[in-house]
Amino acid sequence: PDLKYLQALALKSPVTGSIVDLIVEREKVDVERWKYDGFLRLPSEEGEGHRLNYAFYEDGKNWSAFTRAREIGCPVCIIHGDRDESVPLEQSRAFVRQLKQGELHVIKGADHRYSEPGHFAEMIDRLTGFIVERLKANSSPDPKRGKNGL
Incomplete structure (x- = not known):
């Protein structure tokens, strides 16, 4: 996508590195077995698990938000819990340094799901506060932009 049209970006515990590297490392996945079987079943709290085809691995190896971070010119707000068990906080720290x-x-104390009510409320407050501020900033009249700041 063309990133020049972004006016703001609000992210909650984002995977900014390679998602497949994260899965392989975290779940101790045998990639050759994944390729042979054609799919991988990841455990989930719902019980049955998530089925990922091997094509997900092949596509995912070629993608990382880090490759395009410097192209993102708009303000970016990232919220991340320091007890995130799914996505390492260090990914967000490294990513924000590139922006x-x-x-x-x-x-x-927040985990990936922001399970505690106070953590969830803080995450929502910070993200919505950021979005509201950006909407206000982008709605002020600017002769270089069209209607509504676009």
Whole structure:
């Protein structure tokens, strides 16, 4: 996608590195077995698990948000819990350092799902606050832009 049209980006515990590297490392996946079987079943809290075809691995090896981070010129707000068991906080720390206008808010004690009501409320408040501020900033009249700041 053409990133120049982004006016703001709000991210919650994002995977910014390679998703397949994260899965392989975290789940101790035998990639050759995954290729042979054609799919991988990841455990889930719902019981049955998630089925990932091997094509997901092949596609995922070629993608990482880091490759395009410097192209993102708009303000970016990242919220991440310091007890995230799914996506390492270090991914967000490294990613925000690559951004032109990035801010990282770490919520102490929060896991990936923001399971505690206070953590969830803080995450929602920070993200919505950021979005509202960006909407206000982008709605002010600018002769270089069209209607509604676009």
